[in-house]
Structures are given as C-alpha cells and as structure tokens.
Amino acid sequence: MTDSTLQSRFKELANDARGRIQQAVRGRPRIVVQVGHCGAAVGASDLPDAIRQQYGGRASITVAGCDGACFTAPTVLVQCRSGDFIRLERVASNDLRRVGMALRSESPGAPSSAARYIESQRRIALDGCGGLDAESIDDYLARDGYSALVKALQSDPQDVINQVKDSRLRGRGGAYFPTGLKWESARGFSADRRYLIVNCEEGEPGLFKDRHLMEGLPHRLIEGACIAAYACDAQDVIFYVNAEANLSALRVENAIRQAQDLGLVGDDVLGTGLNINVEVRRGAGGYVCGEETTLINTIEGYRREPRIRPPYPVESGLWSRPTVINNAETLASVPYIITHGADNFAQIGDGADTGAKIINLSGSVRRPGLIEAPMGTTLRHVIYDIGGGPPDGVSLKIIGVGGPSSGVFPVSMLDTPIKPGFLHESGVMLGAGAVIAMDDSIDVLSVIRSLARYNANESCGKCTPCREGTPRMVEMLDAIASGQSSKSDTDQLTDLARLVNIASLCGLGQAAGNPILSGLYFFGEEMRDALEQN
Amino acid sequence: MTTDRNTLRSKLREKFPRNHGQLLPALHFLQHEFGYLPDWAMEVVGWHLGIPSSEVYGAATSYTELRVEKPGSTTVRVCTALSCAVTGSLDILNALEKELDLDVGNTSDNNEFTLEETPCGFLCAMAPAIEVNGSWHGRLDPQSALQLVRESGQ
Numbered sequence: 217m218t219d220s221t222l223q224s225r226f227k228e229l230a231n232d233a234r235g236r237i238q239q240a241v242r243g244r245p246r247i248v249v250q251v252g253h254c255g256a257a258v259g260a261s262d263l264p265d266a267i268r269q270q271y272g273g274r275a276s277i278t279v280a281g282c283d284g285a286c287f288t289a290p291t292v293l294v295q296c297r298s299g300d301f302i303r304l305e306r307v308a309s310n311d312l313r314r315v316g317m318a319l320r321s322e323s324p325g326a327p328s329s330a331a332r333y334i335e336s337q338r339r340i341a342l343d344g345c346g347g348l349d350a351e352s353i354d355d356y357l358a359r360d361g362y363s364a365l366v367k368a369l370q371s372d373p374q375d376v377i378n379q380v381k382d383s384r385l386r387g388r389g390g391a392y393f394p395t396g397l398k399w400e401s402a403r404g405f406s407a408d409r410r411y412l413i414v415n416c417e418e419g420e421p422g423l424f425k426d427r428h429l430m431e432g433l434p435h436r437l438i439e440g441a442c443i444a445a446y447a448c449d450a451q452d453v454i455f456y457v458n459a460e461a462n463l464s465a466l467r468v469e470n471a472i473r474q475a476q477d478l479g480l481v482g483d484d485v486l487g488t489g490l491n492i493n494v495e496v497r498r499g500a501g502g503y504v505c506g507e508e509t510t511l512i513n514t515i516e517g518y519r520r521e522p523r524i525r526p527p528y529p530v531e532s533g534l535w536s537r538p539t540v541i542n543n544a545e546t547l548a549s550v551p552y553i554i555t556h557g558a559d560n561f562a563q564i565g566d567g568a569d570t571g572a573k574i575i576n577l578s579g580s581v582r583r584p585g586l587i588e589a590p591m592g593t594t595l596r597h598v599i600y601d602i603g604g605g606p607p608d609g610v611s612l613k614i615i616g617v618g619g620p621s622s623g624v625f626p627v628s629m630l631d632t633p634i635k636p637g638f639l640h641e642s643g644v645m646l647g648a649g650a651v652i653a654m655d656d657s658i659d660v661l662s663v664i665r666s667l668a669r670y671n672a673n674e675s676c677g678k679c680t681p682c683r684e685g686t687p688r689m690v691e692m693l694d695a696i697a698s699g700q701s702s703k704s705d706t707d708q709l710t711d712l713a714r715l716v717n718i719a720s721l722c723g724l725g726q727a728a729g730n731p732i733l734s735g736l737y738f739f740g741e742e743m744r745d746a747l748e749q750n
Numbered sequence: 751m752t753t754d755r756n757t758l759r760s761k762l763r764e765k766f767p768r769n770h771g772q773l774l775p776a777l778h779f780l781q782h783e784f785g786y787l788p789d790w791a792m793e794v795v796g797w798h799l800g801i802p803s804s805e806v807y808g809a810a811t812s813y814t815e816l817r818v819e820k821p822g823s824t825t826v827r828v829c830t831a832l833s834c835a836v837t838g839s840l841d842i843l844n845a846l847e848k849e850l851d852l853d854v855g856n857t858s859d860n861n862e863f864t865l866e867e868t869p870c871g872f873l874c875a876m877a878p879a880i881e882v883n884g885s886w887h888g889r890l891d892p893q894s895a896l897q898l899v900r901e902s903g904q
Contacts, residue, residue, distance in 0.1 A: 253872065253873065253886070254873055254875055254876050254888065256885075256886065257873050257876050257879060257886040257887050257888035257889075258876060258887070258888050258889055286875035286876060287875065289876070418872065419870075420870075421831035421832060421833070421869055421870035421874075422831065422832060422833060422870070422874050423872065423874070424872045424873070424874055424875065427872060458872075459778070459813075459815040460815065460871075460872070461872070497774075497775070498774070498775070498778060499815075500774055500777070500778070500813035500814070500815045500816055501813055501814035501815030501816070502813060502814045502815075503869075514774055514813075515771060515774070516770055516771050517769075517770040517771050517772065517773030517774060517799070517801070517809065518770075518773075518809060519808055519809045519812040520809070520812040520813055521812065535771075576874060576875075577875070578833040578874035578875050578877060579832075579833050579836055579837065579874075579877075580836065580837070584874070584875035584876075584877075585875045586875075616832055650874070652832050652833050652836070652874070654832075654836045655836075658836050662835075663832065663836075666830075666831075666832055666835055667832065670831070670869050673869065674814075674869070676812065
C-alpha cells in the first residue's frame with residue numbers, strides 16, 4: 217500500500233469523525249463533565265445523568281477524564297455564548313443551576329486558579345486530558361489523533377526508533393531507561409513473536425497519573441502503544457491495568473473496541489498488512505506487580521514474584537519471547553515526539569534531561585493534583601508556584617519524593633530540580649513522580665516508619681535480604697519511636713538499610729532502605745535527639 | 751450464584767481457555783462471583799487449568815487484592831498511605847474501630863462488617879479516602895466517614 221492511500225484512508229476516518237461530532241452537537245453548546253477516579257470519589261459519577269436530564273436538549277454533553285486539577289473536582293466545563301468554556305468547580309448534582317447560568321453567560325470571565333494551574337504547566341502526555349471525550353474516539357480523531365501512528369507507519373521502524381532515541385525519552389515508570397534503546401534491543405533478538413506491555417499497574421502509593429491517562433486519554437495510550445509495537449515489531453499489545461482501577465480498564469477496553477472497529481488496531485491496520493492485537497489484562501494488587509519480571513509472572517499465572525535477571529524481558533520475557541514493557545506515561549509522550557520531531561521534544565527540559573514529567577502532588581498543599589512540568593523544574597516551583605504551597609498558617613517541613621522506594625527531603629532541599637534517577641545521594645529519587653508535602657505537625661519518624669512498613673508488607677518473600685530485612689527495619693524504627701533504643705542502634709539501622717539495598721533481588725528490596733537512609737541523613741539530628749531524651 | 755462444582759466447571763470451560771496464563775483472570779472471576787475465593791472453587795480452577803491446587807492457592811495468596819477468606823457483608827477499607835495518613839486518615843480509622851467495635855484487619859462476629867486498611871487508594875489528591883463496598887469516597891473527616899459507613903449498613 218502506498219503512503220498516499222494510507223493518508224487518504226486516514227483523512228477519511230478523521231472527516232467521518234468530524235461529521236459524527238457535528239451531527240451529535242447540532243450547533244448546541246457543549247458541556248464536558250469530568251469523571252475520573254478522583255472525581256468519582258466526591259460525587260462526579262452522578263453528574264452526567266443529572267446534567268443530561270436537565271440540559272440534554274439545550275446542550276451536547278460529553279464525559280471526559282479529570283484534567284488533573286483534582287482540588288476542584290467534580291469539574292464541569294460549559295460552553296458559554298462566546299464559544300469559550302467556563303470552568304465550574306466542585307459541582308454538586310443537587311445544585312445544577314450554575315450549569316444553566318454558565319450556558320447563558322456571554323463571556324467566560326476571569327480564569328480560575330485551576331485554569332491557571334493547568335496553563336502554567338507544560339503538557340505533553342496530559343495534553344487535552346479533561347477536555348477530550350473519553351468515551352468516544354471521534355474527539356481524538358477530529359483533533360489529529362492517530363496521525364502520529366499514520367506518520368510512523370509511513371517510515372521505516374528503525375527510523376521511528378531513531379527518532380525516539382534522538383528525543384532521549386526515558387521510561388517514566390521510575391527507572392528512566394532510554395525508551396528507544398529498549399525498543400531496539402527487543403527488535404534485535406530474533407523471535408517468532410514479540411510482546412509490548414503497557415505497564416498501567418500503578419501500585420505505588422502517592423501516584424495517580426496513569427489512571428488519569430487511561431481515563432482521560434485512552435486513545436493516546438493506544439496510539440503510543442501501536443507506534444511502539446510497530447517500531448519493535450510486536451504483534452501483541454497488552455495493557456496491564458491495576459486490579460482496582462475499574463474505570464480505567466473500562467475506558468481502555470472501550471477505546472480498544474472503537475479503534476478496532478475503525479481498523480486502527482487489530483488485523484491489517486489501515487490496510488498496511490500490519491497486525492497489532494490489543495488486549496487488557498488486570499493485575500491483582502501490590503507494588504511489586506509493577507516490576508517487569510513480576511508482571512510477566514502474573515500474566516503467565518504464577519506467584520507474584522520477580523524473576524532473576526538476566527535474561528532481561530527484551531530478550532526473554534512473556535512466554536519466553538522478547539517483551540518490551542513501557543510505562544503508560546512514556547507511551548503517552550511518544551505521539552508528540554513523532555508529530556513534532558525529536559528535536560522539539562529534546563528542547564523541552566533542561567538540556568541534559570528531556571521532555572516533561574508528571575508530578576503527582578498531594579499532602580499539605582492548596583492545589584493537589586497532577587502537574588506536568590519540564591525536566592529541570594525545581595520542587596519549589598512545583599509545590600509553591602503551581603501547587604499553591606501549604607494552606608495559611610501552616611509551614612512545610614518534610615517533602616516525600618518518589619514514594620516508598622525513595623525518601624524524604626527537608627524544605628531546605630526544595631530548589632532541587634526534578635530529573636531522572638537520584639535527586640540526592642542519600643537515596644532520594646524522583647521515581648514515578650510522587651511528591652507529598654508534609655507540614656510541621658508531622659513527625660519524621662512516623663513518615664519513615666510508614667514507608668518502611670509499606671515495603672515490609674509488600675515484600676514478596678522470595679529473597680532473604682528483603683524478606684527478613686524489611687520487617688527488621690520496621691522493628692528497629694518502632695524501638696526508636698517507643699524509646700527502647702540507644703544511639704548505636706541508628707548505626708545498625710543504617711547498616712541494615714544499606715545491606716538490604718545491596719543484596720536484594722528486585723527493585724523493591726534494592727530501594728527499601730532509601731527512606732531510612734535519607735531520613736537519617738536529613739533528619740538524623742531530630743531522631744537522635746529523641747533518642748538522647750530516652 | 752454458582753454453588754456446585756459442575757456448574758462452576760462448565761462456566762470456566764466457557765470463559766477460559768485451558769492455559770496457565772488464564773489463572774489470574776479465572777481467580778478474578780471467582781472473586782467477582784463469590785466476593786472471595788472459596789477453597790472448593792480454587793480447586794475447580796486448578797482442575798480446569800491443569801494446575802495443582804497448592805499452586806493455585808500459592809499464587810492466589812501472593813496477591814493482595816484477592817481474598818481467600820469470606821469478608822463481611824459491608825467491607826470498609828481505610829487508606830493509610832502517606833498522603834492520607836498526614837491528612838487525617840488515622841483519626842478516621844480510630845473512629846471506625848470504635849464505631850464498629852472492631853480492630854482493623856478483622857470481621858465482626860455477626861459477619862456484618864470487615865474493617866481493613868489499604869496501602870493506597872490512589873486518591874492522594876482527594877485525601878483522606880475510604881472505600882465502602884467497592885466504591886471510594888474522598889475528602890473525608892471522621893464524621894463524614896462514620897456517616898457513610900452507617901448509611902451503607904442500612
């Protein structure tokens with residue numbers, strides 16, 4: 217098939233989608249109701265039906281995911297007479313008069329703090345999240361969705377890999393392995409079948425970005441995954457979705473069906489002869505499920521345990537075939553790179569580290585939610601300038617960065633820029649991007665204990681250092697907390713934390729000592745003072 | 751609801767091809783069907799997929815989301831991960847323990863309530879959050895959490 221027929225076939229699809237939207241909207245204003253995991257927890261699930269009942273005749277109503285400004289959920293966007301959207305925040309289903317008033321407004325008025333929150337970000341993976349119809353493919357197609365896939369299909373797979381390599385995109389799941397290199401190595405091993413797994417397990421406390429991507433932009437994920445599958449010659453794409461993320465799984469499954477119906481995935485993609493089968497598999501809980509080899513074990517029907525590497529999954533992964541496992545956020549950045557070029561993407565960031573990263577901000581801040589900011593942005597900018605800082609009368613003391621595999625910062629480290637890998641040698645990593653701000657009423661020992669306890673509970677028990685070491689660290693922290701400990705015990709604790717990090721089999725154990733090491737490094741004085749009083 | 755081995759076996763035959771990779775989907779199916787994984791049902795899954803019961807049980811118990819014990823008719827889970835813990839989820843947990851007269855991790859004697867803590871509900875920006883019978887609620891305090899649980903028990 218020639219490039220021009222592929223192009224024209226795709227143009228036809230996009231035009232059809234525009235036609236269907238026009239038919240549905242019929243010149244009426246649009247109302248976009250944001251329903252995501254976070255909004256649903258504060259009543260957003262009832263809103264679409266309630267709004268349809270009252271305004272269904274006068275407006276065209278669509279459901280989108282949450283736009284990441286979680287502090288305003290449930291959020292409804294209403295098109296006013298000027299054609300602009302008015303953002304209604306914290307909408308309750310028993311008070312919908314605001315929707316009617318917004319429909320009648322002449323102009324949108326001043327932007328809300330949430331609108332500024334989103335504008336001050338650099339959105340790549342999250343671009344359009346919260347505005348695009350999450351239940352239909354038409355909105356995505358009408359806004360040039362899947363055009364990156366078409367562009368990729370017109371070039372050689374190696375060119376696609378080279379572009380991603382040139383963009384210096386690294387895995388956003390926390391390990392920051394160069395994405396293009398991973399694809400290339402999987403392609404390099406000869407095999408009858410290859411697999412691409414989209415890692416949407418997201419089992420790490422403090423994270424909610426992949427859920428937002430699946431709920432708000434399922435088609436961007438499918439597009440990114442198909443580009444990756446084409447580049448590394450994988451015939452099967454598996455979305456591995458967290459067992460509890462029901463809404464995410466529903467939206468992704470629905471999106472796969474729609475893409476299949478239009479011939480964008482499945483057999484003979486857009487008439488190119490390429491076959492990409494896409495399916496959803498569910499995890500069953502646990503941090504360690506997101507670890508690559510554990511994830512493979514769970515799909516194959518074995519215990520939730522990691523395997524010894526090498527062989528690495530790119531050589532021998534699922535069913536012993538070359539397997540590429542990419543985080544959802546990584547793949548959501550791929551269409552941008554193909555559309556705008558590697559150089560464009562590489563210019564975002566601070567030169568050394570490219571692109572933007574989604575920060576999952578929570579805790580004691582005014583505006584908790586998702587913040588996609590260029591690499592190199594400081595934590596201070598994220599927490600204070602975009603996140604609004606702590607509420608009045610409260611000052612921050614501890615910043616938890618990167619979840620239980622990472623550690624804690626004092627506020628004096630707020631000028632640290634976000635970047636892949638270690639942010640500080642004591643064991644603080646950006647990880648998948650969780651940032652939890654804690655105020656001065658919080659005791660640092662309880663924070664470290666909470667992270668250590670999590671690691672101990674999640675340890676699968678396969679290797680001894682982690683199985684025995686993680687509970688022992690919790691016991692030692694308990695002893696410190698209850699005053700049954702002496703100063704020399706902190707040295708023992710440090711030794712044990714280092715040992716667990718060095719000797720464990722998988723990523724969980726290899727990072728399980730980090731909360732303790734960073735806690736002692738930055739807050740050691742406070743902890744030792746507590747011991748001295750005993 | 752499926753109550754005997756033969757009916758379950760024919761249902762499994764319909765839904766799941768006989769290969770090792772179908773274990774987790776089949777266990778999810780059991781959990782959906784029964785609310786937990788009864789021993790006899792895990793045995794039937796083992797027959798169907800050709801996996802020894804011990805292996806089925808071993809895999810099932812390694813997953814935190816799968817239950818091998820029957821939960822109470824109302825299951826309450828309180829998120830105690832860091833974001834929720836620093837915004838007051840421990841107060842919620844204490845209030846619920848008192849209200850239900852139940853220590854966390856247990857089911858009441860009349861099988862009415864199960865109270866658990868969970869390491870994360872992934873609602874960090876809506877903290878503190880609890881889950882009642884599968885649906886999550888955020889931005890709570892002890893009062894509103896108690897009210898939710900009381901309403902669910904009715």
